[in-house]
């Protein structure tokens with residue numbers, strides 16, 4: 058969790074197919090790309106006031122910002138991991154563990170240091186087992202009926218240029234399929250970057266380590282239907298993936314509660330729940 062040089066990377070995101078946003082997103086494809094910015098403009102980005110990571114900081118637990126991408130799941134479907142695609146040199150069981158934990162972080166009880174808030178959600182991360190499929194929405198642009206998580210080449214795809222990418226295919230505001238792909242060969246972007254099962258994400262001028270935990274937690278936020286919060290560096294859904302992203306901040310949790318209701322222990326949030334049961 059320590060963040061020496063810390064963070065940086067980034068993300069850009071989102072592009073609706075055609076005019077999906079014209080009349081409000083009802084059908085189309087959303088692409089969320091996590092890209093590296095360090096070295097591109099020579100600027101390193103680090104979270105405000107954070108030299109030791111953002112875990113449990115007041116900022117993380119005070120910032121209530123969230124942005125919804127639009128579509129969400131109506132029924133929670135299984136997702137499958139193609140662990141055979143994990144980069145050489147990494148312990149596949151640890152990679153799998155990191156991926157599962159990153160998705161489960163979005164379930165209640167959330168993985169967070171912000172214990173003061175009692176926020177819940179009905180969201181469920183349903184791991185359906187391993188698969189040999191890759192992310193079809195990324196590689197071919199077509200649904201294949203499997204919500205896949207895989208390491209693969211993003212070259213020439215809608216995710217080209219990204220280190221990690223989520224593509225959501227949706228209709229009438231409901232996600233039909235979601236795929237998450239990690240670029241298997243990060244060095245092809247010109248930096249000595251590598252995926253790691255360590256908890257620390259860091260970068261410098263020549264390279265860095267992308268913690269699968271930090272990156273995957275951010276990506277699974279997109280998988281669930283969350284968009285970026287551009288001015289909230291302490292939150293997991295901040296535009297740039299950063300060290301400490303594996304623990305959710307207040308806004309991250311509120312976003313999930315807004316998307317999937319909250320099984321609350323309080324009754325002062327009817328406004329937030331109102332409107333979600335419109336199925």
Ligand SMILES: [Zn+2]
Pocket residue numbers: 068069070089090091275276279285296
């Ligand atoms: Zn993102």
